[in-house]
Amino acid sequence: MNAPGAVYNYIEPQLPPHIARKPLLKIVFGDFLSATLTIVAIAIILSILPVLNWALINAHWNVASPAECQDGGACWAFIRAKARLIMFGLYPPGEQWRAVAVILLILAMILASLSPRLWNAKLLAVWATAIGVMLILMGGGIAGLRFVPTSKWGGLPVTLLLAVLSLGLAFPLAVLLALGRRSPLPVIRSISVAVIELVRGLPLVGLLFVAAILLPLLLPAGWTIDKLGRTLAALTIFAAAYLAEVIRGGLQGLDDGQIEAAEALGIPYWKMIWHIVLPQAIQNVIPPLTNTAIVMVKNTSLVLIVGVFDMLSAARSATTDPAWPAPSTEAYMFVALIYFLICFGISLYSRHLELKVSARAHG
Amino acid sequence: MSRNAIELQGVEKFYGGFHALKRASLSVSLGERVVVCGPSGSGKSTIIRCINRLEKHDGGRIFVGDVELGDDLRNLDAVRREAGMVFQQFNLFPHLTVMENCALPQILSRGTRRKAAEENARAYLDRVHILDQAEKYPGQLSGGQKQRVAIARALCMRPKIMLFDEPTSALDPEMIHEVLDAMTELAEGGMTMMVVTHEMGFARSVADRVVYMEAGEIVETGPPKEMFGNARDPRTQRFMSTIAASA
Ligand SMILES: Nc1ncnc2c1ncn2[C@@H]1O[C@H](COP(=O)(O)OP(=O)(O)OP(=O)(O)O)[C@@H](O)[C@H]1O
Ligand SMILES: [Mg+2]
Numbered sequence: 001m002n003a004p005g006a007v008y009n010y011i012e013p014q015l016p017p018h019i020a021r022k023p024l025l026k027i028v029f030g031d032f033l034s035a036t037l038t039i040v041a042i043a044i045i046l047s048i049l050p051v052l053n054w055a056l057i058n059a060h061w062n063v064a065s066p067a068e069c070q071d072g073g074a075c076w077a078f079i080r081a082k083a084r085l086i087m088f089g090l091y092p093p094g095e096q097w098r099a100v101a102v103i104l105l106i107l108a109m110i111l112a113s114l115s116p117r118l119w120n121a122k123l124l125a126v127w128a129t130a131i132g133v134m135l136i137l138m139g140g141g142i143a144g145l146r147f148v149p150t151s152k153w154g155g156l157p158v159t160l161l162l163a164v165l166s167l168g169l170a171f172p173l174a175v176l177l178a179l180g181r182r183s184p185l186p187v188i189r190s191i192s193v194a195v196i197e198l199v200r201g202l203p204l205v206g207l208l209f210v211a212a213i214l215l216p217l218l219l220p221a222g223w224t225i226d227k228l229g230r231t232l233a234a235l236t237i238f239a240a241a242y243l244a245e246v247i248r249g250g251l252q253g254l255d256d257g258q259i260e261a262a263e264a265l266g267i268p269y270w271k272m273i274w275h276i277v278l279p280q281a282i283q284n285v286i287p288p289l290t291n292t293a294i295v296m297v298k299n300t301s302l303v304l305i306v307g308v309f310d311m312l313s314a315a316r317s318a319t320t321d322p323a324w325p326a327p328s329t330e331a332y333m334f335v336a337l338i339y340f341l342i343c344f345g346i347s348l349y350s351r352h353l354e355l356k357v358s359a360r361a362h363g
Numbered sequence: 364m365s366r367n368a369i370e371l372q373g374v375e376k377f378y379g380g381f382h383a384l385k386r387a388s389l390s391v392s393l394g395e396r397v398v399v400c401g402p403s404g405s406g407k408s409t410i411i412r413c414i415n416r417l418e419k420h421d422g423g424r425i426f427v428g429d430v431e432l433g434d435d436l437r438n439l440d441a442v443r444r445e446a447g448m449v450f451q452q453f454n455l456f457p458h459l460t461v462m463e464n465c466a467l468p469q470i471l472s473r474g475t476r477r478k479a480a481e482e483n484a485r486a487y488l489d490r491v492h493i494l495d496q497a498e499k500y501p502g503q504l505s506g507g508q509k510q511r512v513a514i515a516r517a518l519c520m521r522p523k524i525m526l527f528d529e530p531t532s533a534l535d536p537e538m539i540h541e542v543l544d545a546m547t548e549l550a551e552g553g554m555t556m557m558v559v560t561h562e563m564g565f566a567r568s569v570a571d572r573v574v575y576m577e578a579g580e581i582v583e584t585g586p587p588k589e590m591f592g593n594a595r596d597p598r599t600q601r602f603m604s605t606i607a608a609s610a
Contacts, residue, residue: 263417265472283458361500
């Protein structure tokens with residue numbers, strides 16, 4: 001309070017501190033380091049210019065005939081012409097609405113599952129139903145839908161289905177493997193270790209070959225499993241081995257007191273795993289989980305070597321059309337863009353989850 | 364039923380070659396409050412953890428209510444229903460809100476309906492005076508608040524016996540009394556309690572009996588007055604004088 005007669009010592013007004021102004025030339029070329037950085041930066045900008053020139057200024061967006069694309073600019077018209085092939089592969093053109101519906105359904109399901117609040121058994125059941133609907137939509141043969149064999153499936157729906165299904169099926173397997181690796185029972189522990197280390201020791205390409213080519217030879221006569229199914233199995237077991245190690249890391253970070261508290265409260269083992277252990281273990285390892293998910297999305301493109309028609313294979317086959325002059329750069333850039341959108345989306349989502357977790361921990 | 368709430372008969376416990384409990388015998392009758400004390404490593408946690416079978420005993424017999432602890436899993440469930448446990452480190456579930464911490468265990472282990480579980484949780488949270496924090500996460504609470512939630516969570520299972528393992532040792536001094544107050548209120552309500560603690564004030568005012576342990580043995584038990592004032596065993600006397608000096 002301002003007592004009467006109080007004496008105030010005002011602080012003298014002062015000018016802001018003087019900032020030494022450096023001439024621009026000195027900032028840019030002042031010493032060896034800045035000079036080097038400046039030169040490198042200029043070099044990078046200069047080298048990008050022709051790319052921009054190619055991609056935007058000289059580019060052809062709309063052409064009457066493929067021949068117009070001869071003069072060296074990017075031929076985006078090619079993507080327009082081949083979009084259907086790249087997106088849907090050899091899927092019968094008249095039925096492509098079904099492939100579109102599958103893509104939309106997957107995206108809708110992913111959007112609907114973003115909030116961790118909704119992660120429960122009901123959502124799992126909805127996912128199982130949705131996957132069933134997607135497979136029926138793609139394959140047909142019932143409900144008046146024309147039958148389309150998996151050999152005709154292709155493009156983005158195949159990529160998305162492989163990514164979602166391999167990760168989705170791998171996850172419970174990975175949880176079992178991770179728990180098994182920490183089991184006190186030697187048999188279970190050795191089996192888990194053997195599976196994880198064996199699969200991690202193999203390249204995915206090798207695993208795909210085994211699944212696509214060797215497996216049909218090894219199976220008893222009369223047994224056939226669809227090639228897409230075998231490929232999916234290979235991707236799933238591969239993802240499971242990596243996810244298992246990530247989840248094991250999360251389990252190791254879990255305080256023993258959590259399990260003791262759950263036991264003392266009489267919570268049965270599997271319910272404890274599902275409601276107490278896994279949510280915390282997973283929260284501990286969101287960044288490496290994201291990393292594995294992104295790697296697996298991109299790994300789906302490797303199925304092209306065993307002849308499964310994913311988006312990358314479809315783009316490759318689009319480039320073989322002799323009517324168009326060398327359009328492979330454009331095709332691959334287009335596919336790369338779609339992969340980037342998917343993977344960047346996963347990254348953003350994981351950042352969002354992490355922020356949520358840390359807000360809860362230090363509110 | 365004439366049996367004691369807890370009955371230990373010559374209980375032995377080994378950790379590898381280490382003899383952690385040596386022929387420990389103790390009976391706690393219904394409604395009795397027992398405080399267990401003793402130097403670090405004397406087996407206080409071990410004895411409490413054997414009673415709800417977080418550890419298996421290697422010899423002797425343990426009865427909780429009518430049930431004998433053994434390898435029968437049904438008995439295990441029965442015991443866990445009978446005895447609630449409060450830990451030194453609280454062990455709340457950090458990914459669940461206070462409300463969920465109290466409601467979910469009822470749903471998972473008893474199959475209680477969510478609505479009833481939440482109502483029950485509210486009642487017990489109110490009893491430890493922390494209902495206003497129900498929607499927060501444990502990470503957003505003080506230590507004393509966390510421990511009171513842990514007490515409410517255990518009470519939600521409607522146990523007949525409450526086990527406490529150093530419930531105030533991880534707390535800042537200014538928060539100790541709020542937890543001891545909650546425990547005192549619980550004792551006044553007639554709960555059978557077994558508490559490992561060095562809070563002698565609490566032992567004096569609440570305990571019917573004090574148990575002194577050393578090196579895995581139950582050295583002596585008696586009413587607090589006797590144990591603090593004139594214990595028979597010289598080991599008890601020595602320990603009591605050191606904690607009296609440090610308090
Ligand atoms: N899991 C274990 N493995 C091996 N030794 C153990 C284990 N748990 C406890 N011990 C040992 O058993 C003895 C008794 O431990 P206990 O935790 O019961 O002591 P305490 O009386 O509770 O001590 P404190 O006051 O430090 O909590 C100690 O010597 C301890 O080192
Ligand atoms: Mg202890």
